[in-house]
Amino acid sequence: MNSQNTLTRELALRIGLAARALPDTDAKRLLTLLTAAIGSPLTDAKLASLDLPTLKTVLIGIDDSDLSRTLYILKQTTEEMDVNDPVLQAYVEGDMPNSVRIACASSDAVLVDGHFGTCPQFYIYQVSATAVRLIAVRNAVLPEGLDVEDKNVYRAELLQDCNVLYIASVGGPAAAKIVRLGIHPMKQSSIQPIATLIEQLQQVIAGTPPPWLAKAMGVNVVHRFHFDHTDDVDNELERDLEATG
Amino acid sequence: MTLYIVEADCISCGDCLPVCPTDSITEGSIVFKIDKKTCTECEGDFDVPQCVKVCPIDNCILPLEAA
Numbered sequence: 286m287n288s289q290n291t292l293t294r295e296l297a298l299r300i301g302l303a304a305r306a307l308p309d310t311d312a313k314r315l316l317t318l319l320t321a322a323i324g325s326p327l328t329d330a331k332l333a334s335l336d337l338p339t340l341k342t343v344l345i346g347i348d349d350s351d352l353s354r355t356l357y358i359l360k361q362t363t364e365e366m367d368v369n370d371p372v373l374q375a376y377v378e379g380d381m382p383n384s385v386r387i388a389c390a391s392s393d394a395v396l397v398d399g400h401f402g403t404c405p406q407f408y409i410y411q412v413s414a415t416a417v418r419l420i421a422v423r424n425a426v427l428p429e430g431l432d433v434e435d436k437n438v439y440r441a442e443l444l445q446d447c448n449v450l451y452i453a454s455v456g457g458p459a460a461a462k463i464v465r466l467g468i469h470p471m472k473q474s475s476i477q478p479i480a481t482l483i484e485q486l487q488q489v490i491a492g493t494p495p496p497w498l499a500k501a502m503g504v505n506v507v508h509r510f511h512f513d514h515t516d517d518v519d520n521e522l523e524r525d526l527e528a529t530g
Numbered sequence: 531m532t533l534y535i536v537e538a539d540c541i542s543c544g545d546c547l548p549v550c551p552t553d554s555i556t557e558g559s560i561v562f563k564i565d566k567k568t569c570t571e572c573e574g575d576f577d578v579p580q581c582v583k584v585c586p587i588d589n590c591i592l593p594l595e596a597a
Binding site: 497 | 538541586
């Protein structure tokens, strides 16, 4: 990585959050646009002098209110943000009906930026259509002196109680080990805030979740699809029932 | 003789679609499905059913016994 591309972690975080305030703009695109507006490298000082008219020249056709919000987030300093020290919330099994447990590979509790095999910790959330709780932060670093056969199996086993795993990247063999433990790995094509992914998941949970997710939520799959299938599928469903008892 | 996909377990990854020698797998409205009229369980083409071989989920594709 050369100095041209180096952002401080706080700055990268702010750009990620600022992109969320904009329609159809991810962090990568915003980064490109900002570089076009104020030049590389992006620094706190340059962003502090960024104004609305300049931002408008690169973000065309976006509401002024969205733009000012973006600008506000970009200019915030870390001290004002209060995002780096997440607070765990108590959770007892059964507290949240129809919920799923997810793990996010993150270095900062804000962005899903971790590679499965190397990220320092996983943030574990319990998510239902209407509620979210951060229930654990699990250290993924192999304890000193512990000798395991396969680091990735050790990591996957840390997440055994989770239904879905969000990561920025994961290798093929590791993904197979994750799937084997019944965890559904979701690799993101770009680095996204945890909050965005949770919102998307909540929409899926509230709408028509795919059968495997409905099963994870404890919803009776067969009854949910009573309306919209043909006889052929009906027969298959009966078979499913017989097969699973 | 035919295989079927357990709807509650299929994650719609689509890995099975290209490996079927008889093109019996299609993407259904909910998950992928196998046409029981054309599935041969790969007999004559392969030693093991190819969809079962590539499916990442255990026990997701099973034989459908004759009714």
